[in-house]
């Protein structure tokens with residue numbers, strides 16, 4: 584039995600999108616591949632609210648996180664972490680021998696603009712990273728306030744992990760001045776896992792020229808060079824299947840549902856889930872910083888989340904436990920991609936019924 588996915592990635596994929604994944608193969612050096620690439624990039628620019636070039640990588644999002652921090656940091660990076668995925672960025676950076684400082688917030692709390700200001704004002708850094716939407720804690724960072732601080736440091740590059748938010752929450756890359764913005768296909772965009780996407784400024788690429796060892800497969804400069812010089816092609820064979828599916832799904836997002844409608848559906852789902860969480864338990868993330876694509880429920884009643892997962896599993900749903908150390912202390916309800924409000928409400932009812940059985 585297929586379990587309906589309410590985990591924060593991979594998400595359920597619409598059958599039409601799966602069908603587009605199965606489009607007959609084309610040569611990756613053909614004009615058709617160039618056209619496909621161009622089409623996907625132009626649509627992604629709209630989703631990212633950017634005019635910056637778009638790079639695709641046939642890796643999951645972690646690939647571009649590693650590639651961007653490695654190929655663009657010439658001096659020292661400061662990684663602001665609000666949870667497991669922030670910590671991951673620091674691990675990726677350190678393991679590539681990039682001088683890195685890790686600045687952690689207490690889990691459940693955001694990165695504040697004051698923190699960013701304090702570190703950037705030292706002049707020690709040429710790169711800083713922010714997690715837009717931290718999937719381990721369901722904290723959404725105050726991107727506009729951080730952007731205001733960032734504007735004071737035009738020479739410092741801003742790298743953003745928007746893996747679990749892009750396509751579900753509005754993030755205006757150009758308006759905020761984000762140099763590299765990264766997402767994966769299997770979260771709010773609603774595709775299978777296997778490809779990641781980023782936008783990158785020419786300023787960031789220019790800066791990267793100072794970095795001697797940028798790696799190769801995930802070197803942003805090399806990816807860009809191919810997109811630029813051999814217009815819209817890639818150094819190695821990309822997942823053309825994902826590109827067919829992206830082209831299809833982006834048409835749906837932009838022209839059928841509409842971006843603004845998509846954002847408001849996500850917000851509505853978040854409000855419903857937060858209210859449900861507060862009624863039965865509590866929300867985990869600090870007020871004012873709660874994610875619009877998933878909700879961490881604080882397990883205030885001390886139920887067995889493991890048992891709950893088994894029970895809802897029998898009813899055809901997949902529930903996510905807390906991440907890492909937060910297992911059993913929290914559980915996570917994803918409300919992203921193409922999930923409808925009706926599907927979410929049905930799921931919350933099932934959860935409620937099974938929780939009631941657990942307690943008796």
Ligand SMILES: *Cc1c(COP(=O)(O)O)cnc(C)c1O
Pocket residue numbers: 592643644645646668714716717718744745746747767
């Ligand atoms: C899922 C996720 C990642 C990792 O992305 P992959 O595509 O699994 O490599 C990174 N950051 C955040 C916030 C995520 O939710």
